[in-house]
Amino acid sequence: MKLTKLGKELNTQFEKYKKDDKRAVPVMAMAFNEKKGLFFGHCWNESQKNNSKAKHAEILLLEEIDKIKKGAPFDIVVTLAPCFKCFMELYKNDKIKNIYFIFEKTWVLSKEEKVIKKIIEDSKGKISIIKFPKSISKKSIKGVDAWGKELTLHLNNNSNNKKRGKVKYIQENKKIILKEKNETKTKKIY
16 A cells, blocks of 8 residues: 555545544544555544543454455554554554554553564564654645644655565654653653
8 A cells, every 4th residue: 555545545534533623633543455445444532422431543443454354464554652552453463564653752651662662673664653744745745743733744655565674764853752651751762
């Protein structure tokens, strides 16, 4: 699945949920299978309205993927910061080919930092981190950051989803910023 197509769908979904609550940034998980023409997604913000114990969007998505016997593997896009449990569940699922996390920070405990770092290092290209840069062109789309600020999502069209190599970092500062729970300072660990 080309990132441009993923990006366009992300932008559509962002605009849809921003109409309901301009301050809220949708926490979404979406699955794509271009060959089979399959697409579906879940938004935690939407499910939370009716259920205070709503499942995270990533878990809802995995439940749907597991129901499909054929049509795998899927490319997954997750917006904002996944919790540690969701991160692990996505990574372990054998029906997922590539995972694109779109976030600047992830909220994890210090003991989980090393685990996530190691997983990304060993992912052989399965995991990509995408940050929202601030430029716009034919190869980019409008988006928002984790605080709801309007930004343009710059897409790396040179990426080859089938190529398994070094982990692809699509960021301005080339770092993943992990933040300790209950701390105000961020740690740049990569």
